[in-house]
Amino acid sequence: xxxxxxxxxxxxxxxxxxxxxxxxxxxxxxxxxxxxxxxxxxxxxxxxxxxxxxxxxxxxxxxxxxxxxxxxxxxxxxxxxxxxxxxxxxxxxxxxxxxxxxxxxxxxxxxxxxxxxxxxxxxxxxxxxxxxxxxxxxxxxxxxxxxxxxxxxxxxxxxxxxxxxxxxxxxxxxxxxxxxxxxxxxxxxxxxxxxxxxxxxxxxxxxxxxxxxxxxxxxxxxxxxxxxxxxxxxxxxxxxxxxxxxxxxxxxxxxxxxxxxxxxxxxxxxxxxxxxxxxxxxxxxxxxxxxxxxxxxxxxxxxxxxxxxxxxxxxxxxxxxxxxxxxxxxxxxxxxxxxxxxxxxxxxxxxxxxxxxxxxxxxxxxxxxxxxxxxxxxxxxxxxxxxxxxxxxxxxxxxxxxxxxxxxxxxxxx
Numbered sequence: 001x002x003x004x005x006x007x008x009x010x011x012x013x014x015x016x017x018x019x020x021x022x023x024x025x026x027x028x029x030x031x032x033x034x035x036x037x038x039x040x041x042x043x044x045x046x047x048x049x050x051x052x053x054x055x056x057x058x059x060x061x062x063x064x065x066x067x068x069x070x071x072x073x074x075x076x077x078x079x080x081x082x083x084x085x086x087x088x089x090x091x092x093x094x095x096x097x098x099x100x101x102x103x104x105x106x107x108x109x110x111x112x113x114x115x116x117x118x119x120x121x122x123x124x125x126x127x128x129x130x131x132x133x134x135x136x137x138x139x140x141x142x143x144x145x146x147x148x149x150x151x152x153x154x155x156x157x158x159x160x161x162x163x164x165x166x167x168x169x170x171x172x173x174x175x176x177x178x179x180x181x182x183x184x185x186x187x188x189x190x191x192x193x194x195x196x197x198x199x200x201x202x203x204x205x206x207x208x209x210x211x212x213x214x215x216x217x218x219x220x221x222x223x224x225x226x227x228x229x230x231x232x233x234x235x236x237x238x239x240x241x242x243x244x245x246x247x248x249x250x251x252x253x254x255x256x257x258x259x260x261x262x263x264x265x266x267x268x269x270x271x272x273x274x275x276x277x278x279x280x281x282x283x284x285x286x287x288x289x290x291x292x293x294x295x296x297x298x299x300x301x302x303x304x305x306x307x308x309x310x311x312x313x314x315x316x317x318x319x320x321x322x323x324x325x326x327x328x329x330x331x332x333x334x335x336x337x338x339x340x341x342x343x344x345x346x347x348x349x350x351x352x353x354x355x356x357x358x359x360x361x362x363x364x365x366x367x368x369x370x371x372x373x374x375x376x377x378x379x380x381x382x383x384x385x386x387x388x389x390x391x392x393x394x395x396x397x398x399x400x401x402x403x404x405x406x407x408x409x410x411x412x413x414x
Contacts, residue, residue, distance in 0.1 A: 034223055253318065279364040306344075338402065366401065
């Protein structure tokens with residue numbers, strides 16, 4: 001908030017009397033610009049989240065607000081001072097609003113863009129049109145502090161409610177910065193409220209320099225907390241992409257190795273059953289050739305959704321190739337695996353995929369095998385499952401074949 005350079009200070013402000021308010025406002029503007037530069041750099045480095053652009057704009061608005069505020073600290077006509085005061089506070093209000101919009105976008109919430117724009121305009125209009133807002137520091141500080149505290153409270157509440165455990169501490173750090181700054185503004189308002197003389201003479205207020213110093217710390221803290229949050233979010237996203245198929249969202253072959261090793265150890269130690277269902281979509285090349293690759297991608301996503309919806313809660317679904325999928329069934333013997341495979345076969349064959357007004361029939365060939373505890377390893381399981389799939393293809397497709405270490409079973413497609 002822009003006010004004039006203090007001519008002196010109360011006894012309680014002895015610590016800050018040596019600080020030059022004009023310089024502190026300029027430093028605050030530079031720190032706000034630093035926030036904008038950091039967010040812009042993160043955006044240029046490859047993070048295309050809309051939240052990053054919002055936070056970069058927040059830094060720009062904060063910077064502009066303080067620079068305009070500097071002009072109001074230079075002697076000028078009353079009209080120019082009032083306009084500068086309104087624009088400075090309006091820009092800073094928009095800065096806080098952009099921080100809120102960025103948090104909403106980061107948390108995948110509906111954006112309150114219109115409300116933020118109206119907030120900035122409201123602050124400007126109130127200062128321009130209400131004489132009491134121009135002359136009463138207490139009223140102006142109270143209103144601004146209330147608005148910023150409300151924004152910080154909403155933002156912090158949403159950040160704490162985020163359900164991404166790996167990001168919880170980083171979101172809490174951003175919330176702490178917002179709440180800390182809002183708390184300081186509330187303390188300033190309470191101080192002015194208790195000292196009516198200082199409220200009427202802002203140039204004597206000992207909290208003037210601390211306010212600008214708090215702004216400096218706020219922008220630096222916000223830039224650091226947001227940067228850490230974004231870097232951690234990007235790291236988690238890259239880890240997710242490394243372990244998941246980008247098209248379907250299923251776990252990929254890289255994840256299969258880790259999960260399979262873990263489940264094999266667990267099954268061997270407890271002598272619990274473990275089964276594998278491998279499946280390969282029938283005539284998938286004809287889908288791409290006849291309907292286009294967009295249709296093929298749509299079919300793969302639809303198949304992935306149906307597989308996830310049909311398997312048991314404990315089962316784990318992978319996409320291990322172009323049209324190849326695999327389901328790992330912990331604590332499932334051959335009988336259970338057959339039931340699961342037949343449910344999956346029916347879920348695909350009996351419900352054609354609808355794509356742009358066309359019905360695409362999707363079937364798959366299934367192969368089942370079960371862990372033999374005495375001598376099996378993961379490679380042996382996969383080889384048997386693959387052989388069962390190939391046999392299902394040879395025997396007419398859209399069917400389930402099972403293969404043990406020394407036995408072969410054919411299940412009818414009906």
